[in-house]
Amino acid sequence: MKAAVLYQANTPLVIEEVDIESPKAGEVQLRITATGICHSDLHNIKGEWEPAFPAILGHEGTGIVEAVGDRVQNVQIGDRVVLSFRPNCGRCANCVRGVPVICEGHKGSRKLMLDGTSRVSVRGQPLFVSTRLGTFAERVVCPEEQAIPVRQTIPPEVAAVIACCVTTGVCAVTNAAQVQPGDRVAVIGCGGVGLNVIQGARLVGASPIVAIDVVESKLAYAREFGATHVLNASRVNAVQEVRELSGGGVDYAFEAIGLSATIEQAVDCLRPGGKAVVVGMTAMGQRASVDAHKLVSQQKTLMGTSYGNARQRIDIPRMADLYLSGRLDLDRLISHRYRLEEINEGFARLERGEAARGVVVF
Ligand SMILES: [Zn+2]
Ligand SMILES: [Zn+2]
Incomplete structure (x- = not known):
């Protein structure tokens, strides 16, 4: 072969x-x-x-x-x-x-x-x-x-992306973070995984959904997949803008790049009680630092999730069915x-x- x-x-x-x-x-x-x-x-x-x-x-x-x-x-x-x-x-x-x-x-x-x-x-x-x-x-x-x-009717290209980026992104919202309707969400990084975090947030009724990237074409995709606001972090102070747009910080900030600096930004975007969910994979050995005082006094959470904490035998067929019923846009x-x-x-x-x-x- x-x-x-x-x-x-x-x-x-x-x-x-x-x-x-x-x-x-x-x-x-x-x-x-x-x-x-x-x-x-x-x-x-x-x-x-x-x-x-x-x-x-x-x-x-x-x-x-x-x-x-x-x-x-x-x-x-x-x-x-x-x-x-x-x-x-x-x-x-x-x-x-x-x-x-x-x-x-x-x-x-x-x-x-x-x-x-x-x-x-x-x-x-x-x-x-x-x-x-x-x-x-x-x-x-x-x-x-x-x-x-999975169902035989699912097109091969769609089944392929369900294998990693769709399940990782959507299940980070539904399984790992368990975002509720009306929760305020920020998503840092709008590549394959980040776009699926965005459409996962739309699926569960989060609002606002603020997407952050430095590439304009990716921000255009982010809007198509459900972002209510987009921020180009090369032009604005993204953390400050997120905090203003969400009235003091978001309930959930997803990091979908895998960089120490953006992991730190995710924590800084949170309101008291918020959770920063790291989905992006860094190089091995990378460390990130947080404001430990605020972590405690504002009861923030910093968590990592692999594969969106999916239960493969349940959630992979579920992603396929959500696509076939028109609830996930994978085309x-x-x-x-x-x-x-x-x-x-x-x-x-x-x-x-x-x-x-x-x-x-x-
Ligand atoms: Zn992958
Ligand atoms: Zn096992």
Whole structure:
């Protein structure tokens, strides 16, 4: 099969002919139909997250099940599945208490299968894969628990973006923060995830919804997805403007970039009792500082959330159904489509901040 292989940090992905083995017990094989180009992949390309090479990146994917290993119970050949980039063993304490995004049921590298080996290789050399997936490839073998069936009628590009940016953004609002109708919300960063935080806030009836970015085209998208106000942080003091627009600060400030400075701004945007919710992923080891006095005296909360605290088997099919019923706008989210051979162009555009979401379609 064809796959995009990363051999070293900060080099282009190379389209290669790659060998793939059949699924073992508890694993499924998919034909990938679409995969999104996410900022997390860019962190991996830059070598910012525990680099391991050579590797197939890609974690925002969807496909059709074409083979299943022994003891596979929840997925059948022919199913259309959205891939979860987080494990969910179903047995550890965090899974049992309903927080599978921080599943602790598996040991070992998340760049290899659960048995510590790889199913893909190039010229005999085993390849690492992002998040036990590696969706920048025509086929993927992965643990059954990461393949979540959705309705057959969902278009591949839409199913792909549900795998990461939609679920991360919408569920950050509905699950992690549990925003209520009328709550005041600010969203810092209007990329793929930030736009979905905005439409999640619209879905639950938040008001106002203040979107902040430094790129005008992203602020235009933010308005389309439900922002009631937009602020260009390169021209105005965003924190001060948010505090004025919301009558003294917002109830929830979402950070959807992954930078220390904007995490600090999110906390500064809050009214007493407010929560700052960090959704953006920073490089490893980054720290942010807060006004500790106000944190206590104003009872502010600073929290992080991965994958929007989604319960994959409930929330991923729910995102698909919300799209099919017209409550989530995912068609306009997909701004660019690429062939696998054009993937480096997709990353260049993401880095220039031009895309809402680019998707590779097979
Ligand atoms: Zn992602
Ligand atoms: Zn678990």
